[in-house]
Amino acid sequence: MPELDDELMERYQKGDENAFTLLVRRHQQPLVNFIARFINDKDSAEDLAQETFIRIFKAANRYKSENAHFKTWMYHIASNLCKNELRNRGRRDRYRVDNVVNSGSDSDGDAEQIDLIASAPANPELQPEIALERKELRNAIQKAIAELPEQYRLPLVLRDLQGLSYDEISEVLELRSGTTKSRINRARLMLKEKLKPFI
Amino acid sequence: MNCLQAEEHFSAHFEDTLDYQTLQGFEGHLAACEACQREYVRFQESVKAVQQLPQIEPSPYFMSTLQQRLATEERDPSSLKAIAATGWKQLLNGLRRPKWALGGIMALILAAAGTYFYQEGPLFNQDLHQVSVSSTSQKQQIVPLPEAFPSAQQSRRLVGDDSQLQRRSILSTPAQPMQQRYMLKQVSYTNASTSGGL
Ligand SMILES: [Zn+2]
Numbered sequence: 279m280p281e282l283d284d285e286l287m288e289r290y291q292k293g294d295e296n297a298f299t300l301l302v303r304r305h306q307q308p309l310v311n312f313i314a315r316f317i318n319d320k321d322s323a324e325d326l327a328q329e330t331f332i333r334i335f336k337a338a339n340r341y342k343s344e345n346a347h348f349k350t351w352m353y354h355i356a357s358n359l360c361k362n363e364l365r366n367r368g369r370r371d372r373y374r375v376d377n378v379v380n381s382g383s384d385s386d387g388d389a390e391q392i393d394l395i396a397s398a399p400a401n402p403e404l405q406p407e408i409a410l411e412r413k414e415l416r417n418a419i420q421k422a423i424a425e426l427p428e429q430y431r432l433p434l435v436l437r438d439l440q441g442l443s444y445d446e447i448s449e450v451l452e453l454r455s456g457t458t459k460s461r462i463n464r465a466r467l468m469l470k471e472k473l474k475p476f477i
Numbered sequence: 478m479n480c481l482q483a484e485e486h487f488s489a490h491f492e493d494t495l496d497y498q499t500l501q502g503f504e505g506h507l508a509a510c511e512a513c514q515r516e517y518v519r520f521q522e523s524v525k526a527v528q529q530l531p532q533i534e535p536s537p538y539f540m541s542t543l544q545q546r547l548a549t550e551e552r553d554p555s556s557l558k559a560i561a562a563t564g565w566k567q568l569l570n571g572l573r574r575p576k577w578a579l580g581g582i583m584a585l586i587l588a589a590a591g592t593y594f595y596q597e598g599p600l601f602n603q604d605l606h607q608v609s610v611s612s613t614s615q616k617q618q619i620v621p622l623p624e625a626f627p628s629a630q631q632s633r634r635l636v637g638d639d640s641q642l643q644r645r646s647i648l649s650t651p652a653q654p655m656q657q658r659y660m661l662k663q664v665s666y667t668n669a670s671t672s673g674g675l
Contacts, residue, residue: 302540310535324535328543335547419527438527463488470516470523477522 283348287341298338301348302331308440309356316435317360318424326363330356350449353442357432357450364428415476422472430465437462478506483513487520 283304289297309330314323333355334341341351423431433451436442442450448458470477483506489495490503507513536542 299540302543306535306539307532310539311533314533315530320533323533324539324542327535328539328546331543332547332550415526416530419530423527434527438524439530459488460485463485466488466520466524466527467484469527470520473523473526474519477519477526 284343287338287343287348290338291341298335301334305349305352306331309352312353312435312440313356313360315420315423315439316357316432317364318420322363326356326359329359333359346449347446349442350446353436353440353446353450354452361428418473418476419469422469425472426465426468430461430468433458433461434465434469438466478502480506480510480513483507483510484516487517488524490517491521491524 283301286297286301286304290301306327309327310323313326313330314320317323317326330352334352341348346354423435426434433447433453436447436450437444444455444458444462447453447462448455451458453461483503486495486499486503490500495503507517
């Protein structure tokens, strides 16, 4: 819904303080999900998402909706922050799957629980094997995504987890549309191979 | 069409964006090639499995923490320097691509402005409220959240593409009105962040 976002930015530029709050509310969940899935680290995702909003806040008065839509601008900033973060921490932490998907049993398992309820055919507590299988599959998928080279992982997450259009992804990553399409297809083919034992 | 060429069209066929001629070629190949049929089924299954990954939710404190960070960074020049440092590469990129230059440039300008303001005393009310969560159930938490962000006009004055004169005039104004402006309102917030993504 880029129109509303752009309107909110305009309102914020004119001094409507609630408009920025509303923008954060609209985008905080997708942004945290995107970052957590992309860098494979739930703990740092929130911090980086906030950093993204801080940058947006600071650059708000220069924002022009005719140059870029809010959503693609936000993902562009977030992507760069994530790339910097990954570069800084190096390869050693790339495979911290646990933070993202293994933590569903205790305090921070909202999404996990919602998913189990939504996807299991009946009460998941009565079907522990199915719940376990699904959890294993999700762990495997997240691990497989984390193992993709960055240039394939990023467009794949934007497409298949964030639901951005190819045009939007091209704008976020400043890629030609053909490159975006072929990278996403390549990423999916790589995932298919990595998930061979499971699917 | 051979197997490698067919593979290149998996996504487009899955998303139903192939043109008629390519569609004919693709489906013609699959009809004759069991290996590609198998791989395409697995391709679809794995894409769907990825798309069904659960959404990861931010903590209920996301907004209040963000608000506090914004206030802190306006006050603390060292954290602004940190932002400027991480934003440096982006700025350089931005200079090559003007469209995205905003973030880096603003971070640097803000770092300078922030250092300047810091010497003059805090701009924001330090007494940001502590968020307490009264959790009735997991699905329906009512979480008090700060409502007001500094306005864009305010941030424009803070980051200052304006003249030194204007900054002076702001700084010579007592901090009180500004603090009043940033008094945080408490609003009720009902777990509204479940949308987004697929
Ligand atoms: Zn074939």
